[in-house]
Amino acid sequence: MSGAAPAVCAAIIPARYGSSRFPGKPLALLAGKPMIVHVVERARAAAVFDHVWVATDDQRIRDAVQQAGAEAYLTHADHGTGTERVAELASRLPGDAWVINLQGDEPLVHPDLLRDVVHGLRDDPACDIVTAAHLSDDAAAFDSPHVVKVVVDANGSALYFSRAAIPAGGAPRRFLHHIGIYGFRRASLDRFVALPRGELECREGLEQLRALEHGMRIRVLVTAHRSQGVDTPADLKAVAKVLGAA
Secondary structure (H helix, E strand, C coil): CCCCCCCEEEEEEEEEECCCCCCHHHHHHEEEEHHHHHHHHHHHCCCCCCEEEEEEHHHHHHHHHHHHCCCCEEEECCCCHHHHHHHHHCCCCCCEEEEEECCCCCCCHHHHHHHHHHHHHCCCCCEEEEEEEEECCCCHHHHHCCCCCCECCCCCEEEECCCCCCCCCCCCCCCEEEEEEEEEHHHHHHHHCCCCCHHHHHHHHHHHHHHHHCCEEEEEEECCCCCCCCCHHHHHHHHHHHHHHC
């Protein structure tokens, strides 16, 4: 069964200036361009979006995006999560819109993966959220609290996300490395941001756990398209090497 495509499909990229681990991260330069501009260009290359918008709390980020010829909007400064920032901007869209929340620190996200997330919403109309992960056996990533892991059920729906090393055991320690991208129907997005935060979200610092704690279904697409997010200056150097070799 497939769901009908909406009248509007938008990619909205939340970008906050004040990261605790990496202040000013969206403006960090990669191959001569701010990181946030790389993310916008990847979204545009997917060629499935009616709008590619940046939702930010900082005029400097807005200026950098607009100077690159893209659309950026200032949102309220007091949002607790990126998805809340996305939802504020998504309120401008029709009620049946599909919204892809693409993290502003994913400059290597593959355009094919963005298309796959949109198709995931189309192909599974019963799910609330679509996200993605890739299979990894990287021992350092498995142990890193900066790498989010996800475990899924037999139908590909998320059971849990964690910064901890899950699932335990096994040799090699293969795991699903979560990629920071989420596809919502606007009704699911509106429901999500209206929910109270739960204990698991607060303890892990992972907003997607709010959905699981309240019974929302998250479909996880297992993809071969790996994406390296940027949480720290060391991550930025690693991504710069990848872009330099491309």
